[in-house]
Amino acid sequence: MNMGYEVELKHIEKYYGSFKAADDASFGVEKGQLAGLLGPSGSGKTTLLRMIAGLEKPDKGEILIAGQRVNDIPARHRGIGFVFQNYALFRHMTVRDNLAFGLRVQNVDSHTIKVRTDELLELTGLSAVAKRYPQQLSGGQRQRVAFARALAPNPKVLLLDEPFAAIDAKVRKELRSWLRNAIHKLGITSLFVTHDQDEAVEVADKIIIVNRGQIEQAGSPLEIYQTPQTPFVADFIGESVKVPDYTLFKGFADNTKGAHMGLIRPEFIELAKDAKEISLPVGAEEGVVKATYFRGSNMAVDIEVRGQILRAARSLEKEPLQVGDKALAFIHRIYSLEAGQTRIIENRAKQRESVVI
Template sequence: MKYEVELKHIEKSFNGFKAANDASFGVAKGELAGLLGPSGSGKTTLLRMLAGLEKPDKGDILIAGRRVNDLPARERGIGFVFQNYALFRHMTVRDNIAFGLRVQKEDSHKIKVRTDELLELTGLSQVAKRYPLQLSGGQRQRVAFARALAPSPSLLLLDEPFAAIDAKVRKELRSWLREAIHNLGITSLFVTHDQDEAVEVADKIIIVNNGRIEQAGSPLEIYQAPQTPFVADFIGESVKVEDYTQFKGFTAEEKGGSHQGIIRPEFIELAKDEKEISLPLGAERGTVKATYFRGSSVAVDIEVRGQILRAHRSLEKAPLQAGDKALAFIHRIYSLEAGRTRIIENRAKQKESVVI
């Protein structure tokens, strides 16, 4: 595949700490990609090297097929939205948006036309004369977005773009940003540690861990087919078990060694009694430890064989409470044996009955 942006075997260390460790990935033209990983994983360092704010120790950074390692940030054709927005407090919304164009010494007519266009795009026309301190968090984020777009960059980079916004506004802005970027057709890359944000906004997710790229793919691919133990454990409401062979219907893939596994809520069928469950002979008996209302469903923590598992239960079914006895049928498990990630189906689903 031909990429608009590509990082090849990037290495970067700070005082002996490897922030980037042989990191390689690509982003196609017009694609909206999210760098997702825990704090300290190296995702912001990768973004800053792409922007020209840091220089890699080794490796190549290519934009539109051109190696830009030694190219100054201002010559890379990049728009950058900082986490704290970095707006000029003494400038109005209009002047903040026009700033980059004035630095480029564009003529006043072009500046006005482009600024008006971006004010309209971001829904800020009515507040064009206000100053940043007079704006809401969501409005400031839109000003930063418009300012980054003003010079018509070929690549847009965003560092934790929703971090400083409250939850309700954040959800609204996710949809708005995704739609705006797709309408513009601009290649974009954003950093986040929020899984929901990455899944909802990105066309492609790039998982970063300890400076390495663990996996890259669509949100669906990342979720349904994790390629490494880290991704399987990191994505979703995963519960890690040290020995999955303790549960009914599961045997080890390999003799000896570790039998670690990952169990997700959607892998578990939860029931009050045998009449409610599809395969009662393969079900585990457990005790409900806690429940959490999630709006469209209830999250249930159930203790099975000394292990706390997380399951989801429909609001249409009879409620469960802490202390209740319940049945849990584990449909499948991600095996993490030998450093590989593989789905194992419960043997009870392959037979009419299971002998325990």
């Protein structure tokens, strides 16, 4: 076992009847790390989180917290703080009383409770609303109350189930940054569940990709994005177009028989109005613009090349492309998806260019 792991799952399996919600799932989260369990709906993310919390019991495998096996330890004795998706605040209690509830259950003395709740109210910026009730708060404030209440008993680990799901888009973005900063300031090991890859990339130190109860890949956001290890991860992360046979494109011909499935991301494609605007015109494909979309920092452009609609990004500083325009597309690289593995293939025109230089 890696002694740096504060939370570790080893070969976890969980069944609900004939449905396998966790399938030989193994991963670790280091002390003080903020990890995101990311995957599509129904992939098993929340089941894994609830098993760590002790709210569900695995049928097979081990769960360790701070090196201790906790499979048979009740949830209340695991040192876990849990923030539920719907906050689960006590409506009849003020903000301060919500924060103090867990401490009172533990028979903590009133002076210590006041000191601790004062600390948490300041940390979460809720001091001014300490006497209000949950229904008098905004969604963002309720989320902070739930966060502070989970922290009150000084848990070893903090678990959050889709913590931003019930908050509107603008407030959600602000809370992402706030939550990340607060958790790093406290140094508490944390895991959160999300199906939003932008959220995972922005908030997490480590992303754990879950699919059909299995762990597809775990690593930093940069590692996950740049070096996906499986076809699922390559397709799930980022924006990409799946092509049935990438050998049809210039620079990617292959003598082996059969189709070669691939993925092409927008940043893999260089678009140009003519040969003078493109870096390697010899490797460029001719295409026709089918659609354009304003994305704020750039224009997304759908271009048809060899019967395949590809998506590329074009800088706003360049002359805009219109639907129906002929354009050139140079595909720098492609993800090959064969035999259950993912690898990057560079356009051969770039290899020849580097030899000439």
